[in-house]
Amino acid sequence: MNIEFISDPQDWKEENMDVAVISGYILPDDLDSLQKIQNNSKRIFAYGDCTTTGGIFALANQRGHQVTPLKDLISNITNVNGCLGEIEELIAVINGEELQGNNPLCSVCKRKATCDYLDSVNRQIEIDDEETCFNDLGFLCNGFIAKKCKERCIDFNTPCRGCKPMVERSGIRMLGMFGTLMGNIEMATEHSEKGATDKLADADDDLTESLPDILGNFFRFTLLTSGLPRGRIQSSGNLLQDVFTGRLIEELPLITGLLGGNRSISLTLKLIETYEKANNIEVSTQTKKYRNELLSLEADLIEATNNKDAQKYKATTDKIRKIAGNMNLSNVYFGGFKQIIDDDVDFESYKSHIFEIVEGTYKNGSINYNIDPKGVIKEITIKEG
Ligand code: SF4
Numbered sequence: 092m093n094i095e096f097i098s099d100p101q102d103w104k105e106e107n108m109d110v111a112v113i114s115g116y117i118l119p120d121d122l123d124s125l126q127k128i129q130n131n132s133k134r135i136f137a138y139g140d141c142t143t144t145g146g147i148f149a150l151a152n153q154r155g156h157q158v159t160p161l162k163d164l165i166s167n168i169t170n171v172n173g174c175l176g177e178i179e180e181l182i183a184v185i186n187g188e189e190l191q192g193n194n195p196l197c198s199v200c201k202r203k204a205t206c207d208y209l210d211s212v213n214r215q216i217e218i219d220d221e222e223t224c225f226n227d228l229g230f231l232c233n234g235f236i237a238k239k240c241k242e243r244c245i246d247f248n249t250p251c252r253g254c255k256p257m258v259e260r261s262g263i264r265m266l267g268m269f270g271t272l273m274g275n276i277e278m279a280t281e282h283s284e285k286g287a288t289d290k291l292a293d294a295d296d297d298l299t300e301s302l303p304d305i306l307g308n309f310f311r312f313t314l315l316t317s318g319l320p321r322g323r324i325q326s327s328g329n330l331l332q333d334v335f336t337g338r339l340i341e342e343l344p345l346i347t348g349l350l351g352g353n354r355s356i357s358l359t360l361k362l363i364e365t366y367e368k369a370n371n372i373e374v375s376t377q378t379k380k381y382r383n384e385l386l387s388l389e390a391d392l393i394e395a396t397n398n399k400d401a402q403k404y405k406a407t408t409d410k411i412r413k414i415a416g417n418m419n420l421s422n423v424y425f426g427g428f429k430q431i432i433d434d435d436v437d438f439e440s441y442k443s444h445i446f447e448i449v450e451g452t453y454k455n456g457s458i459n460y461n462i463d464p465k466g467v468i469k470e471i472t473i474k475e476g
Pocket residue numbers: 196197198200201202203204223224225226232233234235245250251
């Protein structure tokens with residue numbers, strides 16, 4: 092087969108194609124380019140959540156942006172969901188096969204559910220139990236609504252973020268399920284002209300207090316298909332900054348792992364190291380060694396892409412996955428790694444620390460961010476280049 096990579100469809104010299112695979116986020120202004128592709132293609136595939144549902148970029152719509160699922164702009168497309176989308180699934184649909192969609196992620200998870208009421212809602216920075224279902228420990232795990240996937244963040248001590256939902260309006264269902272577990276949260280009822288009005292508590296709202304970033308936690312990949320009303324907060328003027336602002340500090344590595352393109356690894360490590368440096372978090376020599384290895388693998392990956400060397404590309408991504416978890420870098424974390432990387436080395440020397448949130452402004456070269464006392468990102472700037 093002939094494969095052509097079109098990075099800028101506006102300048103593309105139109106040619107007939109059997110198959111067009113579109114990835115990345117879409118804005119209404121892309122319509123002309125998309126129609127050009129549609130006019131020249133027998134079949135079109137939307138590959139990955141950014142294209143199928145707006146993905147993580149669509150979180151910026153809460154601040155006035157217009158990220159749009161591809162299917163809302165052009166018709167007759169086939170969606171392959173996921174962040175990242177699985178290459179095996181793309182190959183399958185191109186070959187005309189149906190995707191398996193009915194095998195839940197929970198069925199392949201080693202953690203076991205207790206379904207007890209929660210005493211508290213916790214943050215990922217606090218995980219140290221490797222046996223109980225994340226949700227029963229008070230960490231939000233979207234495995235409940237996700238289908239069995241290849242990457243399995245859950246195998247790297249990372250709750251599933253629901254990048255492959257197997258049900259409609261998955262965020263709303265997760266809210267329902269999590270809300271049920273939180274059934275012992277204090278409730279208050281007060282009279283209003285329209286009858287009784289429930290609220291969570293007389294004093295502070297316990298749910299919002301204990302679970303910041305409801306949007307990012309429940310609708311990270313599905314905001315545009317969830318039917319929620321549009322947000323009213325003003326944009327900073329920059330789409331990436333609008334994605335990050337309001338997210339939790341522990342989400343930073345996962346989001347940069349998704350958004351950093353071919354510089355995901357260096358961007359993610361830079362960000363992690365910025366926080367570690369400011370808070371005197373010491374990392375082991377083993378961790379440093381693995382981080383250096385990842386940086387050199389990133390260089391290999393860029394080289395493989397530039398040279399269109401598919402074999403090297405695959406070998407390099409496999410090595411990255413082994414150290415860093417999936418391509419979202421789910422195993423790379425503040426203070427180290429979340430999980431054993433190799434059975435025959437000493438886990439104690441590089442497992443992640445449980446770390447304290449320290450309010451403040453953090454700077455390191457091209458990265459600036461500041462977080463409030465709860466660890467919510469109030470501002471972030473990342474210079475390009
Ligand atoms: S919800 Fe998450 S942690 Fe719980 S069983 Fe399912 S995949 Fe595992």
